[in-house]
Amino acid sequence: MKDLLAPDVVNSFLDVVVRYLRSTVGIEAVVATVGEPEPMEPTIAVALDFKGDVRGPVTWVFPRPIALELVRRLMCEPDPSPEFATDGATELANILTGRASEVLERHGFQCEFGVPRLHVGDLPTGITVRMATANGPIDIVLSMAKTGRFKRVD
Amino acid sequence: MDIMPSAIIIDDSPIMRAQIAKLLELAGFTVAAQAGSADNLLELYEQHRPELVSLDIVMPGRDGATAAAELRQRHPEAIIVICTSLNTRDKIDICRRAGVKCYLLKPFNPDYAVSVFRRVLNYTREIPLPKFDDIAGPAAGRGTVPGR
Numbered sequence: 001m002k003d004l005l006a007p008d009v010v011n012s013f014l015d016v017v018v019r020y021l022r023s024t025v026g027i028e029a030v031v032a033t034v035g036e037p038e039p040m041e042p043t044i045a046v047a048l049d050f051k052g053d054v055r056g057p058v059t060w061v062f063p064r065p066i067a068l069e070l071v072r073r074l075m076c077e078p079d080p081s082p083e084f085a086t087d088g089a090t091e092l093a094n095i096l097t098g099r100a101s102e103v104l105e106r107h108g109f110q111c112e113f114g115v116p117r118l119h120v121g122d123l124p125t126g127i128t129v130r131m132a133t134a135n136g137p138i139d140i141v142l143s144m145a146k147t148g149r150f151k152r153v154d
Numbered sequence: 155m156d157i158m159p160s161a162i163i164i165d166d167s168p169i170m171r172a173q174i175a176k177l178l179e180l181a182g183f184t185v186a187a188q189a190g191s192a193d194n195l196l197e198l199y200e201q202h203r204p205e206l207v208s209l210d211i212v213m214p215g216r217d218g219a220t221a222a223a224e225l226r227q228r229h230p231e232a233i234i235v236i237c238t239s240l241n242t243r244d245k246i247d248i249c250r251r252a253g254v255k256c257y258l259l260k261p262f263n264p265d266y267a268v269s270v271f272r273r274v275l276n277y278t279r280e281i282p283l284p285k286f287d288d289i290a291g292p293a294a295g296r297g298t299v300p301g302r
Contacts, residue, residue, distance in 0.1 A: 024261040074173040084169065091167045094212065095260050098239025105242050112242070115166065115214050 002145035004127055005054070009107050010142060014129060016100040017140065021133070024095055025069040032132040043139075044086055045119035046093035052111030054104060054144040056126070059119050060093040063136030067092060090116045109146075159205035159275055160186040162198050164221070165237065166213040170260070174208050174237060177264055181271035190214070192221035199225060199232060206274050211238040211245055219245050223252035233274055237262070 005013070014031055021029045044067055047057040067088035071080040074091070094116050104111055126143030161183040165171045168190075175185045186202040189195075193215040199207065207225065211218035218236060225232050236249050239260040246257060255277070256270050 020261070071169050074169045076176065087167060087169045091169055094167065095239040098212070098241065098260070102241050110244070112240075112245075113212065115212060 002056075002143075004145055005142060009103065010127055010129075012103040012107070013100045013142070014131075014140075016103055017096050017131070020096055020099045021131075021138075024092065025066055025073065027066060027069070027133045027135060029131040029133045029138060031129055032137065033130045035128060044089040045123065046089050046116045047119040047124075048093060048097045048113045048116050050101075050104075050111050050113045050144045053109040053147055054111045055147050056144040057119075057124060057141075058097055058113075058144060059123055059126075059139075059141040060089070060096065061123070061139035061141075062089045062092060063138070064089075065135045066133065066138065069135070086118065090118070158182065158184045160184050160202060161206040161208060161271075162187045162189070162202055162204045163208045164189050164192050164195060164198075164213070164218065165208070165210040166190045167210075170210070170237070173262070173264075174267075177262070177267045178206070178208065178271055180264075181268045182275055183271065192216045192218055195221045195225055196228060199229060205233065206271065207232060207234045208237050209234050211236060211240050211249075219248040219252070222249055222254050226253045233277065235270065235274060237267075 018029050021027045043061050043063055045059055045061045047059040049057045064082070064085045067085040068080055068082070070092045071077065071084040071088040097113055101113060123141050124143045126141045129140045131138040159182065161178045163171050163174050163185060165174065171188050175188065178185055183206060186204050187198050189198060191213050192209065209218045209222055218238065222234050222236065225234065230253065234254045235256040235258055236254055237258045237260065241259055249257060256274065258267055258270060
């Protein structure tokens with residue numbers, strides 16, 4: 001069985017996500033469930049693969065309105081075309097992963113992540129978190145597992 | 155007649171390139187070129203000789219930290235502003251060793267980003283730039299993207 005991230009690391013990761021959802025797209029999010037979420041309306045899923053002391057993807061599932069909100073803010077475009085939603089979701093996933101990866105470093109994990117990629121199909125297994133927002137739920141699947149070379153010192 | 159200073163933008167996100175282009179123009183630059191990867195950074199730099207290079211780190215192909223080191227090795231006069239969401243110490247160290255002057259963290263506070271670009275502009279006009287740590291420190295992370 002994979003050695004998934006410990007609860008304190010996950011909680012710190014999610015704290016950063018909440019903070020940067022607020023500052024990046026002006027959205028208040030709270031953790032609603034941890035576990036298997038209900039399927040949601042048409043969404044965009046973006047995965048970024050970690051390597052190093054933790055390995056595997058973090059997958060973000062955003063409602064289109066949230067992805068478009070980032071586009072609206074970055075491009076100062078009041079009514080962005082829906083075709084930009086994928087770019088918005090990809091960049092939002094990139095920003096949130098980048099900022100939340102600081103948590104992994106603070107917990108002693110040396111790791112980096114790759115270029116965002118669109119995820120198609122069933123979500124991977126892992127720690128699945130649903131965040132409730134006024135613009136629809138955001139799902140995060142943390143599939144990263146600690147690699148054998150990491151020895152945590154508490 | 156004054157010639158506006160120029161910049162090139164390397165970022166794989168089209169919406170980030172659009173935002174950075176707007177901020178650079180507000181800071182007084184013209185954007186000479188944009189690209190979605192750093193694979194042709196040297197060629198772009200040698201073609202346009204910009205006063206500033208805005209460079210992301212995590213991109214398809216060559217990563218921005220490696221590209222920054224290569225560019226500065228060939229052109230030590232190149233002024234690079236890293237624009238990234240990645241704030242891990244090792245990447246900052248690679249960029250610092252490469253001689254990168256500024257490290258801007260996404261999401262940007264637009265006013266702060268413009269002020270950094272203007273300071274770079276002043277630097278090219280022989281006014282000293284603040285120390286790297288002034289920009290790579292907590293100030294860089296305090297930015298928010300304001301609402302409409």
